[in-house]
Amino acid sequence: MTxxxxxxxxxxxxxxxxxEGMSYREAQARVRTRIDWxxxxxxxxxxxLGPGRYELEEPEVCCMVPDACGILAxxxxxxxxx
Numbered sequence: 001m002t003x004x005x006x007x008x009x010x011x012x013x014x015x016x017x018x019x020e021g022m023s024y025r026e027a028q029a030r031v032r033t034r035i036d037w038x039x040x041x042x043x044x045x046x047x048x049l050g051p052g053r054y055e056l057e058e059p060e061v062c063c064m065v066p067d068a069c070g071i072l073a074x075x076x077x078x079x080x081x082x
């Protein structure tokens with residue numbers, strides 16, 4: 001069975017895992033929850049980049065870019081040998 005993980009790649013380059021071992025549908029729900037939180041917290045734009053990829057952009061008025069900004073992605077997990 002194929003499983004997926006959700007990863008936030010902050011602009012600084014640091015990957016932040018937000019869940020793994022999920023079905024694609026579960027990963028989509030996790031992404032929707034994160035996007036809703038981001039919009040509510042920062043009132044900043046989110047850009048669709050392609051299937052399972054979104055850019056959480058910096059707020060229009062900010063002195064420093066929040067760590068929550070970056071690329072939010074659903075990634076297929078590599079098969080693990082038994």
